Amino acid sequence: DIVMTQSPDSLAVSLGERATINCKSSQSVLYSSNNKNYLAWYQQKPGQPPKLLIYWASTRESGVPDRFSGSGSGTDFTLTISSLQAEDVAVYYCQQYYSTPPFLTFGPGTKVDIK
Amino acid sequence: QVQLVQSGAEVKKPGASVKVSCMASGYTFTNYNINWVRRATGQGLEWVGWMNPNSGDTGYAQKFQGRVTLTRVTSISTAYMELNSLGSEDTAVYYCARNEPRTGTFDYWGQGALVTVSS
Numbered sequence: 001d002i003v004m005t006q007s008p009d010s011l012a013v014s015l016g017e018r019a020t021i022n023c024k025s026s027q028s029v030l031y032s033s034n035n036k037n038y039l040a041w042y043q044q045k046p047g048q049p050p051k052l053l054i055y056w057a058s059t060r061e062s063g064v065p066d067r068f069s070g071s072g073s074g075t076d077f078t079l080t081i082s083s084l085q086a087e088d089v090a091v092y093y094c095q096q097y098y099s100t101p102p103f104l105t106f107g108p109g110t111k112v113d114i115k
Numbered sequence: 116q117v118q119l120v121q122s123g124a125e126v127k128k129p130g131a132s133v134k135v136s137c138m139a140s141g142y143t144f145t146n147y148n149i150n151w152v153r154r155a156t157g158q159g160l161e162w163v164g165w166m167n168p169n170s171g172d173t174g175y176a177q178k179f180q181g182r183v184t185l186t187r188v189t190s191i192s193t194a195y196m197e198l199n200s201l202g203s204e205d206t207a208v209y210y211c212a213r214n215e216p217r218t219g220t221f222d223y224w225g226q227g228a229l230v231t232v233s234s
Contacts, residue, residue, distance in 0.1 A: 001177065038219060040218075040220045040221075042160070042221075044154075044160070049210050049212075049224035049225065049226060049227055050152075050160065050210070050212075050221070050224060051224075052220050052221060052222055055218045055219075055220045056218065059218075061222075091159075093159060093160050095160075095220075097219040097220065103162075103174065103176070104150070104162045104165075105162060106152075106159060106160040106161065106162060107159070108159045109159040109160070
């Protein structure tokens, strides 16, 4: 199984400042035939289901504010919130969907708060 | 609009079974895989398994193999997750989520169903 790790476990950022979350997979999630990284990012606020933010490691889901961006390839990925807003307080998870047949795994999550 | 509506909260005793439903609307049920994900209090998201509503094919996380069964009734566009031999560690909110076939990600989620295991 592909194991996902995230760092840090939590972070507190001032409003308007940048927040950066790292995600690492135990093996590459880059599919060579289409050059796509099978890595997604989700946001979960208290009492709500998760919401898809980013897929293919860097493609923003429709309707997601452009302050959210994803980068990385292979085994190392980053989610960046360029200017933290109050409504961004949440837990953020990376997820790999590379394994077949679908055997999906999430990272342990990173809690983002306001400093 | 696409909606996944789950059944309500359940309280079960250790050793019992629970069956959670997920009713889909706003799209063709058999065209999209349904996945199940849980989140225990203070824990992260944990993938449970997937089901193809068209064929009935399923796949389960190793941790749940032999203890979970995913089924569906296509005539009512409803998917089910049954978890057996419940323990306190199974206390969690269980979500169903639709698999977007182009990207492989979960684009729509149910509201979640709290399952509490307590003696």
